[in-house]
Amino acid sequence: MPVNLTTPVAAELLSVSGVSLGIAEAGIKRAGRKDVLVIKLEDGATVAGVFTTNRFCAAPVTVAKEHLAVGKGIRALVVNTGNANAGTGEQGLEAARRTCAELAKLLGCDAQQVLPYSTGVIMEPLPVDKIVAGLPQAVANLKTDNWFDAAHAIMTTDIVAKAVSKQVQIGGKTVTVTGISKGSGMIHPNMATMLGYIATDAAIDQPLLQQMVREAADKSFNCITVDGDTSTNDALMLIATGKSGARIGAAERAAMQAVVTEVATVLAQAIVRDGEGATKFMSIKVEGGKDEAECRKIGYAIAHSPLVKTAFFASDPNLGRILAAIGYAGVGDLDVAKLKLYLDDVLVAEHGGRAASYREEDGARVMQQSDITIRVELNRGTAHVTLWTCDFSYDYVKINASYRS
Amino acid sequence: MPVNLTTPVAAELLSVSGVSLGIAEAGIKRAGRKDVLVIKLEDGATVAGVFTTNRFCAAPVTVAKEHLAVGKGIRALVVNTGNANAGTGEQGLEAARRTCAELAKLLGCDAQQVLPYSTGVIMEPLPVDKIVAGLPQAVANLKTDNWFDAAHAIMTTDIVAKAVSKQVQIGGKTVTVTGISKGSGMIHPNMATMLGYIATDAAIDQPLLQQMVREAADKSFNCITVDGDTSTNDALMLIATGKSGARIGAAERAAMQAVVTEVATVLAQAIVRDGEGATKFMSIKVEGGKDEAECRKIGYAIAHSPLVKTAFFASDPNLGRILAAIGYAGVGDLDVAKLKLYLDDVLVAEHGGRAASYREEDGARVMQQSDITIRVELNRGTAHVTLWTCDFSYDYVKINASYRS
Numbered sequence: 045m046p047v048n049l050t051t052p053v054a055a056e057l058l059s060v061s062g063v064s065l066g067i068a069e070a071g072i073k074r075a076g077r078k079d080v081l082v083i084k085l086e087d088g089a090t091v092a093g094v095f096t097t098n099r100f101c102a103a104p105v106t107v108a109k110e111h112l113a114v115g116k117g118i119r120a121l122v123v124n125t126g127n128a129n130a131g132t133g134e135q136g137l138e139a140a141r142r143t144c145a146e147l148a149k150l151l152g153c154d155a156q157q158v159l160p161y162s163t164g165v166i167m168e169p170l171p172v173d174k175i176v177a178g179l180p181q182a183v184a185n186l187k188t189d190n191w192f193d194a195a196h197a198i199m200t201t202d203i204v205a206k207a208v209s210k211q212v213q214i215g216g217k218t219v220t221v222t223g224i225s226k227g228s229g230m231i232h233p234n235m236a237t238m239l240g241y242i243a244t245d246a247a248i249d250q251p252l253l254q255q256m257v258r259e260a261a262d263k264s265f266n267c268i269t270v271d272g273d274t275s276t277n278d279a280l281m282l283i284a285t286g287k288s289g290a291r292i293g294a295a296e297r298a299a300m301q302a303v304v305t306e307v308a309t310v311l312a313q314a315i316v317r318d319g320e321g322a323t324k325f326m327s328i329k330v331e332g333g334k335d336e337a338e339c340r341k342i343g344y345a346i347a348h349s350p351l352v353k354t355a356f357f358a359s360d361p362n363l364g365r366i367l368a369a370i371g372y373a374g375v376g377d378l379d380v381a382k383l384k385l386y387l388d389d390v391l392v393a394e395h396g397g398r399a400a401s402y403r404e405e406d407g408a409r410v411m412q413q414s415d416i417t418i419r420v421e422l423n424r425g426t427a428h429v430t431l432w433t434c435d436f437s438y439d440y441v442k443i444n445a446s447y448r449s
Numbered sequence: 450m451p452v453n454l455t456t457p458v459a460a461e462l463l464s465v466s467g468v469s470l471g472i473a474e475a476g477i478k479r480a481g482r483k484d485v486l487v488i489k490l491e492d493g494a495t496v497a498g499v500f501t502t503n504r505f506c507a508a509p510v511t512v513a514k515e516h517l518a519v520g521k522g523i524r525a526l527v528v529n530t531g532n533a534n535a536g537t538g539e540q541g542l543e544a545a546r547r548t549c550a551e552l553a554k555l556l557g558c559d560a561q562q563v564l565p566y567s568t569g570v571i572m573e574p575l576p577v578d579k580i581v582a583g584l585p586q587a588v589a590n591l592k593t594d595n596w597f598d599a600a601h602a603i604m605t606t607d608i609v610a611k612a613v614s615k616q617v618q619i620g621g622k623t624v625t626v627t628g629i630s631k632g633s634g635m636i637h638p639n640m641a642t643m644l645g646y647i648a649t650d651a652a653i654d655q656p657l658l659q660q661m662v663r664e665a666a667d668k669s670f671n672c673i674t675v676d677g678d679t680s681t682n683d684a685l686m687l688i689a690t691g692k693s694g695a696r697i698g699a700a701e702r703a704a705m706q707a708v709v710t711e712v713a714t715v716l717a718q719a720i721v722r723d724g725e726g727a728t729k730f731m732s733i734k735v736e737g738g739k740d741e742a743e744c745r746k747i748g749y750a751i752a753h754s755p756l757v758k759t760a761f762f763a764s765d766p767n768l769g770r771i772l773a774a775i776g777y778a779g780v781g782d783l784d785v786a787k788l789k790l791y792l793d794d795v796l797v798a799e800h801g802g803r804a805a806s807y808r809e810e811d812g813a814r815v816m817q818q819s820d821i822t823i824r825v826e827l828n829r830g831t832a833h834v835t836l837w838t839c840d841f842s843y844d845y846v847k848i849n850a851s852y853r854s
Contacts, residue, residue: 099783131772166767168769271754274777349676360851368681371506437846444755
């Protein structure tokens with residue numbers, strides 16, 4: 045069950061002028077499931093994105109990067125669920141290109157102005173005929189107030205849809221930012237995570253937009269993990285339509301970045317809260333490091349440890365497992381006698397061992413919570429990171445032992 | 450249940466002249482469980498070892514390394530289960546030193562001639578008084594034909610004891626090698642694994658012995674993983690008593706190394722076969738790499754992926770997950786179009802996607818087996834590695850969610 049996460053309220057999701065969304069049931073997944081989403085952009089929108097670093101990156105990732113590089117101006121994005129179109133070789137690239145071409149025909153633009161995305165099972169041929177047959181239904185459904193349904197259409201093993209809107213005043217104009225994401229397993233983004241789409245009606249030139257999506261990803265999707273598996277299909281896209289009349293330059297950058305990063309963070313955390321089989325949401329803060337890289341190493345060692353994750357599932361303060369993970373994180377000159385480990389506000393370990401003040405009942409009390417902060421104070425510098433992860437339960441095994449059946 | 454692994458036959462475990470073993474019930478674990486082992490060596494034995502690289506290494510690891518460095522000649526090793534004496538700070542070091550001192554008194558040697566080892570829960574104070582009180586019982590029990598009981602005395606979550614003997618003719622003399630190991634979870638050795646002790650009656654000078662234990666570890670214990678968690682207490686020790694009269698020099702090295710590595714490999718594989726919750730044993734061969742480091746990266750990415758491990762638990766040939774793991778292993782210039790993936794003798798993927806000849810029923814047939822080989826042919830060099838791991842089941846979660854209770 046999702047941890048402190050509920051379905052977004054449809055009425056709280058704000059339209060972004062210049063963006064319309066349409067969904068379809070193309071029959072890729074079982075009957076009655078929406079599995080195709082088209083996002084149509086008005087002329088003049090800028091689009092930037094970050095993608096998976098997985099060498100087996102999916103065909104749509106390759107094609108989306110190609111089309112972005114062409115620079116003709118993006119007019120539409122198309123997403124299918126139920127099949128990742130990854131590990132599909134040349135045939136997969138052709139299928140992704142054909143999807144773009146067919147949608148371009150319907151919208152009256154060039155195939156290179158369409159970006160494709162897929163998510164689902166790896167190494168199965170994409171049922172491209174079904175997707176193509178579903179495109180007219182999605183185009184007929186295009187409307188600006190369709191973010192709620194769009195968030196549902198991109199779900200795979202997600203239990204809860206992920207969407208959020210924020211508004212900010214910039215240069216006297218109201219700027220809206222609305223985003224959706226999907227993801228629950230195979231989550232350890234190394235660029236972005238499964239799929240995330242954020243749109244704003246601010247006007248942002250493409251080079252700046254690219255910097256902003258990179259920074260937002262680094263502080264949100266690149267700080268989460270469910271199972272340490274980096275997907276073949278990760279993509280986070282940022283769209284700026286300019287329709288609000290607010291133009292973002294150097295002076296407005298900080299305010300705009302803050303709201304984009306905030307939306308990305310809500311969406312990224314939602315993926316962890318809806319992590320496969322999750323019963324607990326853990327924030328892992330590693331502070332006082334020499335650099336951010338070593339803080340990330342230690343944070344991810346804790347976040348990926350099956351022993352730590354199963355102890356949290358059991359609400360068992362078997363916290364020595366966290367020390368072991370810190371120890372094997374690969375920080376060669378780490379002095380373990382200097383660090384402190386906290387569970388929420390409870391000091392657990394210092395001087396290389398259990399803190400004299402630590403009482404098992406204090407650890408047990410915090411472990412009962414559904415939201416828990418693990419904080420490691422390294423005391424060797426000023427760098428810090430915060431990562432988010434979930435626990436490891438019977439249901440994670442159940443979900444992943446039966447995903448295809 | 451252990452995968453194709455049965456309890457060793459006591460009569461097949463050969464004594465090693467110059468080594469006697471004694472066990473005790475010291476009450477660290479629940480009543481009726483042997484939890485202390487003393488290994489006594491006759492004067493003149495050489496001892497070498499490799500230890501965990503975990504920065505939170507346990508107090509006994511620190512003390513064992515100190516005592517080995519003193520170079521007075523090791524006369525005894527002492528092992529307790531039920532408590533790892535890791536994450537225990539100064540108090541833990543004192544407890545380990547006191548254990549050595551007390552055993553030295555009983556045996557009439559120096560404390561620095563005793564090496565301590567611990568395994569069990571992390572960050573709990575070592576019940577050193579109980580261990581000290583149990584030492585006379587262990588010393589009274591010392592005998593050369595006690596390897597079977599010794600293998601049982603060092604078990605923690607292990608279901609099956611791990612022990613093996615081999616003999617080899619060297620220079621006209623019969624040389625015996627007998628080893629024991631323990632381990633089932635927190636297994637991703639980065640030096641050695643949990644605890645392994647191998648003894649031979651060959652005569653081997655300490656510097657050569659150190660080279661030999663390193664090489665054996667690199668080809669055995671350093672090629673296994675259960676859950677990717679590198680323990681705080683890993684140690685693999687190699688003891689040479691010289692009692693057979695066979696002296697190992699440059700000419701005899703290869704033959705001796707082969708049998709030591711063979712014994713180490715049997716013991717290491719036994720740990721994976723008895724991995725927590727294991728139902729399948731997987732050999733992962735990565736071949737045709739530019740260097741061994743990249744082969745290991747790819748092999749461990751597969752071996753650690755919870756998605757791959759749960760698919761094997763389910764006997765589900767959802768083999769795209771293996772491609773995804775290869776892709777995120779961190780080999781930046783990997784050309785995925787060049788590699789081939791095999792499951793036993795079945796070609797699964799080539800040219801960046803599913804092989805044209807691949808049939809789901811062939812994958813499903815192999816997935817039903819309890820011993821399975823995953824082979825990745827990278828086609829970019831001559832380096833290769835073989836790693837061993839197990840699947841990820843409900844029982845892994847169950848065991849680790851209830852380990853302390």
